[in-house]
Amino acid sequence: VRFSVTYQVEGDPFTAERRAADLCLEQTVELPEDMVPTGSIRDGIVGRIEAIEGGALTSQVIVSYAAETVGTELTQLLNVAFGNSSIKPGLRVLNIDLPDAILRSFRGPRFGIAGLRDLLGAPARPLLCTALKPMGLSAVDLATLAYRFALGGMDVIKDDHGLADQPFAPFEERVARCAEAVRLANRETGGASLYVPNVTAAFPLLRERAGRARAVGAGGLLLAPALTGLDAVRTLADDDAIGLPLLVHPAFGGAWTTSPTCGMDHGVYYGLLMRLAGADGTIFPSFGGRFAFTRDECRGIARFATRAIGHLRAILPVPGGGIGAATLADAIAAYGRDVMLLVGGGLLRLSPDIAAGCARLRAMVDDSVREGPCTSPG
Amino acid sequence: VRFSVTYQVEGDPFTAERRAADLCLEQTVELPEDMVPTGSIRDGIVGRIEAIEGGALTSQVIVSYAAETVGTELTQLLNVAFGNSSIKPGLRVLNIDLPDAILRSFRGPRFGIAGLRDLLGAPARPLLCTALKPMGLSAVDLATLAYRFALGGMDVIKDDHGLADQPFAPFEERVARCAEAVRLANRETGGASLYVPNVTAAFPLLRERAGRARAVGAGGLLLAPALTGLDAVRTLADDDAIGLPLLVHPAFGGAWTTSPTCGMDHGVYYGLLMRLAGADGTIFPSFGGRFAFTRDECRGIARFATRAIGHLRAILPVPGGGIGAATLADAIAAYGRDVMLLVGGGLLRLSPDIAAGCARLRAMVDDSVREGPCTSPG
Numbered sequence: 102v103r104f105s106v107t108y109q110v111e112g113d114p115f116t117a118e119r120r121a122a123d124l125c126l127e128q129t130v131e132l133p134e135d136m137v138p139t140g141s142i143r144d145g146i147v148g149r150i151e152a153i154e155g156g157a158l159t160s161q162v163i164v165s166y167a168a169e170t171v172g173t174e175l176t177q178l179l180n181v182a183f184g185n186s187s188i189k190p191g192l193r194v195l196n197i198d199l200p201d202a203i204l205r206s207f208r209g210p211r212f213g214i215a216g217l218r219d220l221l222g223a224p225a226r227p228l229l230c231t232a233l234k235p236m237g238l239s240a241v242d243l244a245t246l247a248y249r250f251a252l253g254g255m256d257v258i259k260d261d262h263g264l265a266d267q268p269f270a271p272f273e274e275r276v277a278r279c280a281e282a283v284r285l286a287n288r289e290t291g292g293a294s295l296y297v298p299n300v301t302a303a304f305p306l307l308r309e310r311a312g313r314a315r316a317v318g319a320g321g322l323l324l325a326p327a328l329t330g331l332d333a334v335r336t337l338a339d340d341d342a343i344g345l346p347l348l349v350h351p352a353f354g355g356a357w358t359t360s361p362t363c364g365m366d367h368g369v370y371y372g373l374l375m376r377l378a379g380a381d382g383t384i385f386p387s388f389g390g391r392f393a394f395t396r397d398e399c400r401g402i403a404r405f406a407t408r409a410i411g412h413l414r415a416i417l418p419v420p421g422g423g424i425g426a427a428t429l430a431d432a433i434a435a436y437g438r439d440v441m442l443l444v445g446g447g448l449l450r451l452s453p454d455i456a457a458g459c460a461r462l463r464a465m466v467d468d469s470v471r472e473g474p475c476t477s478p479g
Numbered sequence: 480v481r482f483s484v485t486y487q488v489e490g491d492p493f494t495a496e497r498r499a500a501d502l503c504l505e506q507t508v509e510l511p512e513d514m515v516p517t518g519s520i521r522d523g524i525v526g527r528i529e530a531i532e533g534g535a536l537t538s539q540v541i542v543s544y545a546a547e548t549v550g551t552e553l554t555q556l557l558n559v560a561f562g563n564s565s566i567k568p569g570l571r572v573l574n575i576d577l578p579d580a581i582l583r584s585f586r587g588p589r590f591g592i593a594g595l596r597d598l599l600g601a602p603a604r605p606l607l608c609t610a611l612k613p614m615g616l617s618a619v620d621l622a623t624l625a626y627r628f629a630l631g632g633m634d635v636i637k638d639d640h641g642l643a644d645q646p647f648a649p650f651e652e653r654v655a656r657c658a659e660a661v662r663l664a665n666r667e668t669g670g671a672s673l674y675v676p677n678v679t680a681a682f683p684l685l686r687e688r689a690g691r692a693r694a695v696g697a698g699g700l701l702l703a704p705a706l707t708g709l710d711a712v713r714t715l716a717d718d719d720a721i722g723l724p725l726l727v728h729p730a731f732g733g734a735w736t737t738s739p740t741c742g743m744d745h746g747v748y749y750g751l752l753m754r755l756a757g758a759d760g761t762i763f764p765s766f767g768g769r770f771a772f773t774r775d776e777c778r779g780i781a782r783f784a785t786r787a788i789g790h791l792r793a794i795l796p797v798p799g800g801g802i803g804a805a806t807l808a809d810a811i812a813a814y815g816r817d818v819m820l821l822v823g824g825g826l827l828r829l830s831p832d833i834a835a836g837c838a839r840l841r842a843m844v845d846d847s848v849r850e851g852p853c854t855s856p857g
Contacts, residue, residue, distance in 0.1 A: 123769075129641065130641075131613065131614070136827060137613065138613070138615075142615035146615035171643075172644045172646070174644065174680060176706040177645075180640065180643070181641070183731060185733075187705075187732065187734055188733030189733065189737075189769075232509075235507070235516065235520055235524065236509075236520075236548060237508065237520035237524035238516075262558065262562060262563075263506075263508075263548070265550055265554070266552065267548065267549070267550045268547055268550070303710050305714050325554075328557060329708045330682060332681050332707070335682070352558050352562035352563055353562050354566070355563075355566030355741070359568050359741040360734070360738035360741055363733070363734055363738055449510075449514060450514075
């Protein structure tokens with residue numbers, strides 16, 4: 102059994118061939134060609150060039166690796182796909198193609214789009230998410246905000262990723278109060294809003310925080326894999342005692358995609374890797390806002406989040422960073438209905454009455470569905 | 480109490496000012512300026528511009544943040560320093576300056592250079608490290624290699640970062656056999672070589688593997704923080720029941736430094752962050768080899784690894800990737816004596832008799848010390 106990785110290589114076709122051969126060694130035996138033992142190591146462990154499609158300045162190279170080089174762990178899968186070679190300039194991962202035999206090691210998202218829609222009682226429309234902020238508010242103030250957001254019909258009310266365990270709003274108090282506030286609002290509205298606290302934390306505290314959040318009634322968990330390690334996502338997703346939907350946040354992970362010649366394709370990092378790790382929704386900066394992602398890059402993320410990949414459930418693209426009333430329709434046009442739009446500051450601008458602002462946004466989303474079919478990024 | 484971060488900003492001085500103001504908001508309240516509540520949040524939580532040194536095309540901007548925004552966790556410290564802004568192009572972290580009040584939250588390296596030198600019985604000379612490879616060898620074959628490396632006087636014999644828990648050399652068997660092999664060799668030579676297995680693993684297995692390694696006599700632990708999360712390093716470093724030296728490996732972390740305009744300065748990522756997390760030695764690709772780091776970038780890493788930073792012990796720069804007999808003297812000239820040179824494939828080329836090859840290398844190192852004072856990267 103083998104899996105394959107598609108790399109973008111800077112340089113002419115001759116360079117691409119040389120670098121493809123280098124990838125086969127660097128990612129496996131890490132020895133110069135003439136020092137590789139013959140027999141099973143040379144034939145079975147060293148990577149294999151499957152294809153080189155050369156352009157004048159940039160080529161695409163596909164290299165396959167034996168499943169045996171990985172074992173069953175996500176950390177080692179990523180290590181073989183791009184460990185040392187991530188440090189070499191002019192190499193970018195465009196795809197990782199995993200056969201079922203390897204995918205079977207990963208349970209994948211527990212809820213996915215369908216599971217989240219069930220929880221939220223929203224079978225078809227675009228979903229709405231907002232963030233509790235700013236950092237510096239007390240737990241009581243954040244809970245008041247959460248209550249109003251839920252009254253206004255926001256589907257997911259998440260902690261800002263900057264809320265951790267600070268003196269102004271300690272984790273335990275904040276999460277208990279906000280969960281209670283959303284529960285109260287749901288009772289009033291008959292709605293099913295979810296409160297999703299940020300459990301990004303020190304390595305030994307992460308599961309404990311997730312457990313506390315679950316115990317006080319959180320409806321999901323937020324974590325930033327670039328800070329916790331990607332396998333922390335998988336660990337929480339696989340934990341039956343937690344059993345909550347997971348949203349992942351891109352904080353601190355920017356380096357993966359900011360250079361067009363290094364790191365990874367946006368879809369691979371924000372879509373494929375997060376989905377493989379078991380996230381149910383992947384947050385990323387949408388096009389046209391204060392971050393520099395293009396519409397195509399964002400649609401690429403949505404594609405990797407939703408297209409058929411073995412048994413892995415499709416997950417929600419959660420674009421944010423500048424989405425508001427003015428850009429909502431265009432966002433739905435770009436992503437289709439299977440999206441959760443993250444509206445932060447833009448929401449607070451809609452009306453001095455927060456619940457009324459949420460309700461207005463919600464009405465716009467409902468209208469968008471009545472207006473007819475949306476394009477999908479497929 | 481405040482800490483400050485120095486950012487390199489692409490663009491003219493006017494752009495630098497705008498982006499500095501943006502950093503103050505993005506990294507804290509994540510709201511547009513006019514929506515920030517007045518009072519303690521505006522005055523105490525929002526970041527503060529401390530300095531802007533403009534160049535024509537690139538500026539340096541120093542922004543300070545309140546310790547309160549962080550709490551006591553490494554994950555949140557990194558989040559405030561570069562969470563969302565890491566995703567914006569044209570921003571690069573050049574330094575993070577932490578006052579003692581914040582450094583106190585971090586125990587730092589348990590051994591550092593002095594502690595490792597004590598363990599190895601090598602008070603002054605450059606140290607030598609090598610790697611067990613290639614992937615695909617059996618545990619018995621890897622142990623045989625380890626035995627010969629130790630006989631030849633290599634100080635640290637580490638797993639290649641590609642050795643995880645694969646069928647050809649399962650973790651438990653490999654680590655037990657290699658630790659035993661190095662112990663036997665030490666008994667013969669009277670030396671104090673350390674075997675350092677790779678414990679990079681799935682999140683819930685990491686501490687377990689570290690504990691197993693310790694139980695069978697490993698002399699240190701190797702992990703790749705870009706795969707495990709940086710706080711996994713801190714967790715193992717702080718764990719008194721483990722109490723082993725830690726080496727960190729750069730696998731999968733390349734994106735942090737490959738672009739000159741994004742991510743982080745080499746010294747900050749490979750030096751400062753790894754040291755803050757508690758690594759005793761930081762592995763990185765040396766200049767002139769098959770990776771593209773420059774001599775200056777490498778010396779910058781050594782500087783951040785060794786210069787005075789509060790109570791944090793100085794740690795070993797461990798340059799690798801192409802160091803061998805031909806480049807040894809130049810490496811010592813560049814890094815000084817407080818270095819551990821990682822010699823991989825180059826060692827196997829020195830002599831068909833591995834122990835003899837090691838001994839030759841060791842003699843070269845001893846000679847380099849007799850030849851007089853080395854420059855230091857300070």
